[in-house]
Every structure is written in C-alpha cells, then in structure tokens.
Amino acid sequence: MIQSKKEQFRENLEKRHSAAKFFYFLLLICLLIGFFTLSVLIIDLAIEGGPWLRSQLFTNYHSRKPEEAGMKSAIFGSLINLGLTGLFSFPLGVGAAIYLEEYAPKNKLTSFINININNLAGVPSIVYGMLGLVVFGRMFGLFAPDSWLVQLLNLPVGKGALGGLQFNLFNIPWLEIRLPFGRTILAGGLTMTMLILPVVIIASREAIRSVPNSIRDAAYALGATKWQMISTQVLPIAFPGILTGIILSLSRAIGETAPLIIMGAFTYVPFLPESLWDQFTVMPIQIYNWITLPQAEYRVHLAAAGIIVLLAVLLSLNAIAVFLRKKFEIHWS
C-alpha cells in the first residue's frame, strides 16, 4: 500500500516537474513575443524606409512627386508644438505638484483633486482633441457674430459663421491676440498641455515626495518660510526628477496624432509657422497622411522613413531623460 503510494508520488513528481518546465518555456515565449515584435518592427522599418532617409525629407515639403516629398513643416511643427507644450505644462504641472505635496490640507477637496488627476490620466487622448477643439479652437462659439457675448458687448467680430476677434494687447504691435484661437499652433500646444498635464503632475509629485523630510525640517529650523523652504531646498533637489518626468511626458506627446487631428491641425502645410497664429502640422499626421495615399512610394517607403525620424526624436528625448536621471540621482542614506 505504502509502496504503491510512493511510486505514485514519484510518477506524479515527474509529471509535476515537467509541467513546471513547460510552464517556464511558455513564460519565456510570452516575453519573447514582445521582443520579437519589436525587432520585426525595427527591421521592417529599416528595410522599407532606410533607403528613403534622404536630405529631401528634412528640406522639402510634401510634394506630388514621391522622390521630392519631405516633411520639413511637420518636423518644425512637432518641435514648436513640443516647445509650447513644455512651456505651458511646466509651471502648471509643477505648481499643482507642489500644492498637492506641500500645501494641500487633508480634506475632501484634496482627495477629489487626486482622484480627478488619476481619472484624467485614463481619458482617451482623442477626447482631449475634442476639448481643444471646443475650448481653444472655437471657444464655445463665443466670438461668432450671433453669440450673446458679442451682442452684449457689441464686439467688432469678423463676418462669417465663425466670426473671430482680433486685436493687439496694450496696442503693442507684436502682441497680437486672436479669439478664438482657431486651428493654430497655439491651440495645438494648449491641447497637448491638457493631455500631458496629469502625467506631468504625477511625475513631479513623485520627485518632490522623494525629497526627505529632514531637508524640510532643516530649512524650517533655520527660520525659512514655507516658500523659501520649497524654492531654495525642495525644488532644486527635486528638479532633475521633475525634468525627467516632463521630458518623458513630452516624448509621449510627440507621437500623439489623434488629438491634433481633431483639434484641427492641417495635413498639408507648405510653409514654416512664423507666429503662434499660423497653421501647422506634426510628424505623426504627415506620416498618417502618407500611409493613406495609394502609391506604394508614400504608403510604404516615405511613411517608414518618416517613422524612423519620429522614433529617432522620441529615442533621443528618452535618452536625455535617462541621462538626467542617472547624472543627478541622489541616494539618501
């Protein structure tokens, strides 16, 4: 009896061990699928797009001849958009992070703001495009000829369905303001700011939280006020972490296509934007445009070349972020 149970156990043990081995290989395959796809993608791009990675891509605009087509305006548009997004999201995101980490009392409003930020991070990016379209692009139609605001204040808006108000702030010639913002690069930057704001806030909070409390106590002990403590101690220490977070969020923004399409970025822009009120396009939109064209030169080759440029920008942003993190990392003992 006992003997047979022992044998049974041995037999079972072998089965169990081979099941464990099989399972291990299954896991390895799972992990390898990801890596395999990544390498296939890179090889595919290199084969199709590599030979088309020429100087015309950077110096020309989109053209009817594939050999001459480039994405100059898209590259510039992406970079300007990136700059504007960084410019807007830095103060807003870091300010919110400082408030939530250093000032916010523990009450219902604070926990509501926290939940709200987490929810915003999960909103599909296309919804931000619709937000940008209504709030920045059209401004709820407040400046259309038949809106209540225009009639109430008797504003000198333009004719046409959309209307629009144009004036110079304080009569300074270069401080031109147009309301609504319309399909401009300014509206694009603001839309992207809304999109990455939750991520920027979450990353900055983490950086601020990692500053040990002893630093804060030391600053207070020397008689610093709260803002002096934050501006001279906490922020300089947390700055590399904040910057890393913002750059990583921007690298996500540069690949975003849908929000800007909805907001009203153009597909064909044969000039470089000169002011905030110019039309613009970005790299992913140009790539999408090429993918949808019927000729294989655009659909396959130019699109792949464009993607290589886009990924190169994205990778270098990530590399900068990793470099900053490694360089300024502080290990508190």
Add this chain to the structure above:
Amino acid sequence: MRLGKSTADIFDRRLSQATSLPGKPKWSKLKEKWIARILFFCGFFSVLVTIGIIISLFSEAVGFFLRPEVSIFKFFTGTTWRPLLKTVSPDNFGVLPLITGTLLIAVISALISVPIGLGSAIYLSEYSSDRLRSILKPILEILAGIPSVVYGYFALSFITPLIKTIFEIWLGLEVGFFNALSAAVVLGIMIIPTVASISEDAMRAVPRSLREAAYSLGATKFEAVSKVIVPAALSGITAAFILAISRAVGETMAVTIAAGATPQVTLNPLKSVQTMTSFIVQVSFGDAPAGSINGQSIFAVGATLFTMTFIMNVISDFVLNKFREVYE
C-alpha cells in the same frame, strides 16, 4: 530653569526686533499668501480640465440630440450608421455598429495582451534575477512608448499580409485588406506592457511568506505561481484586464489605419469595422463645419466613448482597491 527663562526672553526680544524691521515681514507674509493661492489654482486646474471636457463634449452632444433629424432612442438602439449620407434620417444614426466594432477589437486585443502580459509579468516577478529584470523591463516598456501611428503602419505592412497568408491562403477564408483582427493584434501588442506592469506590481505585493509556505509544502514553481501567487494577485490582474479593454477602446490611430471605415455589426474579425475613434477621425479629416450635423455627431460619439472608458477605469480602480488582499 532661570537660565532657560532668560535666554528665552532674549530670544523673544531679538525676534520682535527682527520682525519689526520696516516693511519686510508684512511683504513676505503677503507674498507667501499669494504663492499659496497661485499654487492652489495650479492644483485646482485639473478639475477645470475635467469640467471643460464634460461641458465641451456634452453641450455639443445635447445639441446633436435636439436636432429634428436624429432621435436619442434610435441613436443607442439603431444598427445602421450612415451619417455621411445625403438623406439625413434618424435611421441612419444608430451608434451600435461603432460600439460593437470598438468592443470587437478591444476584446480581441485584451485576449491577446492579457495572457502575454501576464506571462511576461510572472517571468519578471518570479523567475528573473533583479539584474535581468532591470534589462528586460525597459525593453518591454518601449512597446508602450511607440506612437500608435507606427503601430498602424506595422499593421498594414506586416500583420495584415501575415493574416492574409494564414487565413486566406491556408484556411481559405475571406479576409478584407482592412480588418478588425489586424488592428486588434497590434493593439494587443501595444497594451502588453500596461498589463505586465500592473500585474507585476500586484504579484510583487504578495508577501514572501506565502511563497515560502507554498515551497515548504513541496510545491513546484509552477504550482506556487498558479495556485498561490496568481490567486493572491487576482484583483490586480482583473484590474489590468479591464484597463486593457479601456485602453483599447480609446486607441485611435492604429485602429483607424488598420481596421478601415466600414461601420457594421459583425463578430467576424476578418471583416473591416469602424470604431468610435476612427469615425471621429474620419469626420475631422472631412472638415465638418462647426454646428453641422456631422460636426456635432462626433461629439455624441465622443461623449459615449468618454462615458464608456470612464466607467471602465472606475471599475478597474474599484477592483484594485476593494479586493486587494492586505497583508501585514
């Protein structure tokens, strides 16, 4: 005691001298107050963004439903979506084809990403050494960082031909050039890191003592993982599954490029479907003027999309927090 009191006296006098310096303390107090206010505004701004999203989506959506050409009942129950037709009638505004198209792709992509993501997470959390993990994990995360337009390109140039070879040439089924399966596959790949990262966090939160207990009972690694660790981390894994579907529902460009633009109710992933997001993109490219029926229809669809993903995110959060096993 006496000494203590006298030093405190001196300190008090010094302090009152210092604070009575003309002008300075009052100004700095005011400055502190204003800085706190500005920072509060920054913190509160995210609430304004949410309000902005809700107002902009729902005000236009309400405008759409108030039109005589559409009916809200037919919108949510109709199975025909032909908004670009010249003859505008309520029968042509049934959103169900878009919703089923979206869910078809989302569910398939979750069925792909959840097992693979979970498998990768188990490997990273239970099998790999810390050093190996620190190399493997960032590489895996690259998959999530690649822009979705790139996945769209990948779907058309690699996945669709592959699907055509397998299903059309080997199995003899009819496969459209644009098909839901191709989009679902690339979305699944795209979401793997999200699933892996959430499930891995959940598994790493399972205390060591549970593992040791399983091993001390003679469990093999497979048994410890499948009977102890994964059940203990089930809430996190469920949350990851829901979040994966929510991500896939909100994804735009890969779906727009790979799945085509044929709104139809079908369960056949080899056919072309249109999702909610790709409809919005299609109309936006067509330059629908503000206030027109098409310009407003995207907001009705967008509001539906926003509500769906919002509910899924809330459920996923709820599962994560409510059913989490708390270990001492």
